[in-house]
Amino acid sequence: MKKVYKVEVDCANCANLMEIASNKVEGIANANINFMTQKMGVEFEEGADEKKVMKAVLKACRKVEPDCEIEI
Amino acid sequence: MTRKQKKMLIRIIVSGALLAGLQFLPNEALSFLDDKLFPYAGRIAGFALYFVDYLIIGHDILRKAAKGIVNGRVFDENFLMAIATIGAMAIAIYENGDYVEAIAVMLFYQTGEWLQSYAVGKSRKNISELMDIRPDYANVERDGEVVQVDPEKIEIGTVIIVRPGEKVPIDGIVVEGKSSLNTSALTGESLPRETSEGDEVISGCINMTGVLKIKTTKAFGESTASKILELVENASSRKSKSENFISKFARIYTPAVCGSALALAVIPPIVNLLILGNAAEWGTWIYRALTFLVISCPCALVISIPLSFFAGIGGASREGILIKGSNYLEALSKTATMVFDKTGTLTQGVFEVSGIHHNELEDKMIIEYAAHAESASSHPISKSIQKAYGKHIDLSRVSDIQEISGEGIVAKVDGRNIAVGNDKLMKHLGITHIDCHHTGTIIHVGIDGEYAGHILISDVIKPTSKEAIAALKKAGVKKTVMLTGDSSRVATAVAEELELDEYYSELLPGDKVKKTEELLARNESENSKLAFVGDGINDAPVLSRADIGIAMGAMGSDAAIEAADIVLTDDDPLKAAKAIRISKKCMRIVRQNIAFALGVKAICLVLGALGITGMYIAIFADVGVMLIAVLNAMRCMLVKRL
Numbered sequence: 001m002k003k004v005y006k007v008e009v010d011c012a013n014c015a016n017l018m019e020i021a022s023n024k025v026e027g028i029a030n031a032n033i034n035f036m037t038q039k040m041g042v043e044f045e046e047g048a049d050e051k052k053v054m055k056a057v058l059k060a061c062r063k064v065e066p067d068c069e070i071e072i
Numbered sequence: 073m074t075r076k077q078k079k080m081l082i083r084i085i086v087s088g089a090l091l092a093g094l095q096f097l098p099n100e101a102l103s104f105l106d107d108k109l110f111p112y113a114g115r116i117a118g119f120a121l122y123f124v125d126y127l128i129i130g131h132d133i134l135r136k137a138a139k140g141i142v143n144g145r146v147f148d149e150n151f152l153m154a155i156a157t158i159g160a161m162a163i164a165i166y167e168n169g170d171y172v173e174a175i176a177v178m179l180f181y182q183t184g185e186w187l188q189s190y191a192v193g194k195s196r197k198n199i200s201e202l203m204d205i206r207p208d209y210a211n212v213e214r215d216g217e218v219v220q221v222d223p224e225k226i227e228i229g230t231v232i233i234v235r236p237g238e239k240v241p242i243d244g245i246v247v248e249g250k251s252s253l254n255t256s257a258l259t260g261e262s263l264p265r266e267t268s269e270g271d272e273v274i275s276g277c278i279n280m281t282g283v284l285k286i287k288t289t290k291a292f293g294e295s296t297a298s299k300i301l302e303l304v305e306n307a308s309s310r311k312s313k314s315e316n317f318i319s320k321f322a323r324i325y326t327p328a329v330c331g332s333a334l335a336l337a338v339i340p341p342i343v344n345l346l347i348l349g350n351a352a353e354w355g356t357w358i359y360r361a362l363t364f365l366v367i368s369c370p371c372a373l374v375i376s377i378p379l380s381f382f383a384g385i386g387g388a389s390r391e392g393i394l395i396k397g398s399n400y401l402e403a404l405s406k407t408a409t410m411v412f413d414k415t416g417t418l419t420q421g422v423f424e425v426s427g428i429h430h431n432e433l434e435d436k437m438i439i440e441y442a443a444h445a446e447s448a449s450s451h452p453i454s455k456s457i458q459k460a461y462g463k464h465i466d467l468s469r470v471s472d473i474q475e476i477s478g479e480g481i482v483a484k485v486d487g488r489n490i491a492v493g494n495d496k497l498m499k500h501l502g503i504t505h506i507d508c509h510h511t512g513t514i515i516h517v518g519i520d521g522e523y524a525g526h527i528l529i530s531d532v533i534k535p536t537s538k539e540a541i542a543a544l545k546k547a548g549v550k551k552t553v554m555l556t557g558d559s560s561r562v563a564t565a566v567a568e569e570l571e572l573d574e575y576y577s578e579l580l581p582g583d584k585v586k587k588t589e590e591l592l593a594r595n596e597s598e599n600s601k602l603a604f605v606g607d608g609i610n611d612a613p614v615l616s617r618a619d620i621g622i623a624m625g626a627m628g629s630d631a632a633i634e635a636a637d638i639v640l641t642d643d644d645p646l647k648a649a650k651a652i653r654i655s656k657k658c659m660r661i662v663r664q665n666i667a668f669a670l671g672v673k674a675i676c677l678v679l680g681a682l683g684i685t686g687m688y689i690a691i692f693a694d695v696g697v698m699l700i701a702v703l704n705a706m707r708c709m710l711v712k713r714l
Binding site: 008010011035036037038063064066067 | 074076132135136139143185188189192196200374375378379382
């Protein structure tokens with residue numbers, strides 16, 4: 001399952017770090033952050049609870065970039 | 073400005089004002105406190121005032137730095153700034169010196185960050201607007217009233233209404249109305265396209281003059297505008313080598329800089345103390361090390377490279393060149409070999425009458441007779457003759473039509489016996505014909521048993537093909553190659569006309585892949601890429617096999633869009649040359665930015681280590697380089713006149 005979320009991140013490097021962090025979250029098959037369009041494309045693993053996974057993603061992203069925002 | 077940016081701006085102004093105000097605080101006031109209360113009271117009060125100001129401007133940096141350490145990410149720029157300013161503060165307390173420096177550095181840094189965020193946000197918006205072809209609504213008639221509906225909810229086959237000035241939201245067929253459409257957002261073509269009943273229209277065009285009623289043929293998500301947007305918006309997630317280089321670089325760079333700074337702080341004083349026997353001068357060297365840290369932040373580099381690519385992709389999409397990723401933009405700039413499909417790419421792929429030879433009558437007459445004789449046939453060749461005639465065909469003038477399979481047609485037109493067909497038909501009827509030395513399909517015409525001449529029908533080379541090949545050569549493409557399934561005679565003619573370097577004819581679709589692989593194998597170095605240009609019909613395998621697959625005029629052909637790396641919205645081969653020029657310009661700017669940012673950084677680092685530059689200059693240099701790099705990156709967007 002694929003979904004797109006709006007994100008708010010201020011620097012390109014932070015977006016890279018967030019992408020790396022997101023991909024390590026359980027339940028994520030693939031995540032990429034497009035800094036320019038401020039969008040995050042997420043591919044969930046089968047059977048994953050997307051709300052729970054996205055919360056974990058946000059938490060992981062906040063660790064690398066405390067200012068970031070993801071509209072879940 | 074976003075809410076965050078506004079808040080930051082207020083903080084910058086407040087702390088700046090406070091810092092300026094503190095400069096007017098007379099020293100006497102503080103020494104007065106010393107006398108009144110206890111020794112050092114004035115010094116503590118002074119420090120407290122400055123410290124509050126420091127917290128106003130820098131509290132988030134300190135917080136982020138602390139969080140970074142907790143989360144195991146020590147060496148980021150927040151950490152650098154926190155260490156540098158706290159260090160400067162500590163030196164100031166120790167020496168009862170100037171607190172201004174620490175605050176000013178933080179202030180400059182935050183101003184720089186703010187400018188960066190503002191500039192990048194603004195650029196991002198500019199580029200996004202450039203690509204904004206997303207329709208927001210569709211008009212539908214319900215119970216005699218026109219209502220606006222979310223285009224996603226429109227079902228296939230619904231009739232939608234598009235008024236002048238509105239975007240066509242969904243692909244469809246015009247069922248009522250006449251108008252001209254502005255397609256520039258899709259194709260970069262500035263001439264409006266006329267459209268009327270029965271014409272197909274694609275979404276993303278702007279309706280200019282009249283009201284159109286359109287019956288939709290696709291769902292919103294499958295429509296051209298949505299497809300293009302999806303393609304372009306996902307483009308920057310495929311990262312180029314330059315971008316990957318920057319990410320890797322940043323990962324090694326920051327720890328390296330921190331190590332050097334530590335060495336700078338520790339080694340010279342120890343050398344001074346132990347070997348030279350001088351005073352250690354710890355303060356001076358620690359200060360230099362901190363300056364070194366401040367200068368080292370690699371923001372300019374990290375921000376400007378992806379921005380350049382994004383701007384380039386945005387600018388190109390405005391010109392009708394859709395690039396699927398920065399990696400393809402980068403590869404395109406290294407194109408050494410460009411391979412073309414012939415039919416539909418270099419030639420128009422439709423048959424046209426290109427000549428009439430050896431006729432006894434007027435050209436017009438021969439076409440008129442032939443068109444009438446062929447009036448019952450729907451063969452592409454007959455169609456092209458009828459098209460060349462261009463006038464209404466009066467069926468009452470034609471009688472006794474007789475089709476001779478594999479040979480042609482015999483019919484009576486205006487009472488005269490007309491025979492139209494190939495040489496077999498002529499032989500069959502005992503008419504001596506003259507062969508043609510031109511390439512193409514030859515249609516002989518006989519009137520009342522006499523030879524009347526022949527009509528040459530051929531696939532026409534696109535008017536811009538020759539110019540495009542020349543432009544490619546000029547743009548640095550070393551070799552142009554044509555692959556075709558057509559006969560070698562036709563291929564030779566086209567290749568000579570267009571001055572192509574190589575051509576291979578009579579290829580089956582599978583052979584095209586093989587030939588492409590052979591050509592790929594000939595490209596010895598990493599830096600010479602092979603691009604294939606095709607019209608997307610039957611060449612999807614080749615498109616995906618080439619380093620860069622370019623599909624032209626492919627709007628509507630999903631397979632081609634899937635397989636290609638670059639999609640040209642119309643079928644003008646000149647666009648291929650333009651795409652290469654855009655990619656070259658973009659890469660030039662990327663390289664400029666890398667060299668500029670790294671160069672200035674290196675100079676500043678050396679000056680900082682030698683103690684020639686202070687922290688102020690360091691921050692100025694940093695913000696300045698960043699802004700110049702961002703502005704330079706935006707030049708990638710300007711590709712209209714390229």
